[in-house]
Amino acid sequence: MICDEGVMSERQSPGGQSLLFLTDEQLRKGIEAMFFAYRGFTADPDRILxxxxxxxxxxxxxxxxxxxxxTTVNNLLSILGVTKQSLNRVLRTLIEDELVESRVGTRDKRERHLFLTDAGTALEQELSDAQRERMRQAYREAGPEAVQGFRTVLEAMMDHDMQRHFTRMKDSGHD
Amino acid sequence: MICDEGVMSERQSPGGQSLLFLTDEQLRKGIEAMFFAYRGFTADPDRILxxxxxxxxxxxxxxxxxxxxxTTVNNLLSILGVTKQSLNRVLRTLIEDELVESRVGTRDKRERHLFLTDAGTALEQELSDAQRERMRQAYREAGPEAVQGFRTVLEAMMDHDMQRHFTRMKDSGHD
DNA sequence: TTGGAAAGTCAACAACACTGACATAAAATT
DNA sequence: AATTTTATGTCAGTGTTGTTGACTTTCCAA
Structure with missing residues (x-):
């Protein structure tokens, strides 16, 4: 039996940067934690949806x-990382159901700018409330230092182009 | 513009437990980080698959x-959280392709015990290597304290029944 | 005015989840 | 011994979400 729990092994190099010694076993635990946590993360919204x-x-x-x-459709596409056909199917139903409004651009009339209607805002709130509550609970159990570490690792795990989207939204709340 | 970055606000209560004050905005950031990070997390294996x-x-x-x-089929079902029809479709192809071997149980002949063949082990290794490398890189960038916090928050985010599966595997490597 | 970008549409397809119904074998219970 | 429950597998049908490829319309810009 391999002992892999407890605090990460670590060593300070002369330059001051710390080196991590991670066993495959420790990394596997991280992988499984991501898998199970993501399921929990989406469970509540899935029920509502x-x-x-x-x-x-x-x-x-x-x-x-x-x-x-x-936001424009194209911008949404690059954030979501799906094809326009796939996104369009979803947007079409949301627009038909009057949760989303699509306005032709004023500067560039090819572009469609997307907005939530009151009904759309209401559903988004319901979903968001559930998901935030789960997140809040996890944060509360884990404590502030853990939250900081959580966010740091997640950011490092993203693809670089997605980090860009993420950072942009961090700075301004929109793009 | 809402300022939401920087260290989490925190207060020490008389009892010693720290209270977190989290804005909806901070929680949303966590939600988006999960979304983008999970995409990165699955990107490399997806390419190989x-x-x-x-x-x-x-x-x-x-x-x-x-x-x-x-492990038995039933046990796998409860870990993966899908229907037997869904799992069976996947297992059937893996067994046909001789990546997985299904052996009738000795004690209980209704059960099927699942094992990886050499070819199955090889593919699992290839997938695992890629995913561990991403995880290792993220851990390296984030540092050891962050890793600890990452795992703590993820565990708190799981459903309780899944925490059970996760904990079991932590202790013994199998169930 | 012509080229190309943005947006939308249609059709076909695949992966992966679901439900429901049914079959078989073996264990457990009555 | 008969019945029920459990474990597994299978067939058929459905739905969401993703993909490609082909095509049209709109409209900005060189």
């Missing part, structure tokens, strides 16, 4: 439109 | 069989 006949893709669209009102 | 004509579901099966050799 199911109630209304929507899926995770609808949630993601609502979230990022809520986050950056007036 | 695509090469062999497999999907994420195959990866999960290979991972947990590798993790707990001889």
């Amino acid at each position: 199911n109630k209304y006949g929507y899926g995770r893709a609808h949630h993601r669209a609502l979230h990022f439109i809520s986050r950056a009102p007036g | 695509n090469k062999y004509g497999y999907g994420r579901a195959h990866h999960r099966a290979l991972h947990f069989i590798s993790r707990a050799p001889g």
Whole structure:
């Protein structure tokens, strides 16, 4: 039996940078933690979405439109990382159901700017409330130092281009 | 513009437990970080799987069989949280392709115990190597304290029943 | 005015989840 | 011994979400 728990082994190099010695076993634990945690992370919204006949893709669209009102379809595409056909199917239903409004751009009339309607805002709130509550609970259990570390590791785990999207939104709340 | 970055606000209560004051904005950042990080987390294995004509579901099966050799179908079902029909589709192809071996139980002949073949072990290794490398890199960038916090928050974010699975595997490497 | 970018549409397809119904074998219970 | 429960597998159908490829419309810009 391999002992892999407890505090990470660590050594201070002469330059001051700390070196980590991580066993494959420790890394596997991290991988499984991500898998199980992500399931917990999406469980609550999934239940709500199911109630209304929507899926995770609808949630993601609502979230990022809520986050950056007036965002264009193209911008949303690059954030979500799916094809326009895939996003369009989702957006179409949201627009038909009057949760999202699509306004033709004033400067560039090819672009469509996306906004949540009152109904869209309401659903986004319901989803967001549930997910934030789970996050808040996890943060509370883990404590402030853990939260800091959590965010740091997650940012390092993103693809670089996604870090860009993430950072942009951190700075200004929209792009 | 809302300022939401920097260190978490925190206060020491008389009892010694620290209270967290988290804005909705801070929690949203955590939510988005999870979203983007999970994409990065699965990106490398997804590319490899695509090469062999497999999907994420195959990866999960290979991972947990590798993790707990001889596990039963039922046990795998409860870990993965999918229906038996869904798991069976995946297992069938893996067994046909001779990546997984299914042995009838000795004590209880209804049960099937699952094992990776040499080929299965090889693919699992290839997937695992890629994913561990991403994890290792993120850990390295974030530092040891961050890693500890990362794991703590993830565990708190899981559903309780999944925490059980996770803890079991932490203790013994299998169940 | 012509080229190309942005947006949308249609069709086909695949992965992966679901439900429901049913079959088989073996263990457990009555 | 008969019945029920458990474990597994299978068939058929459905839904969400992703993909490619082809095509059109709109409209900015060189």
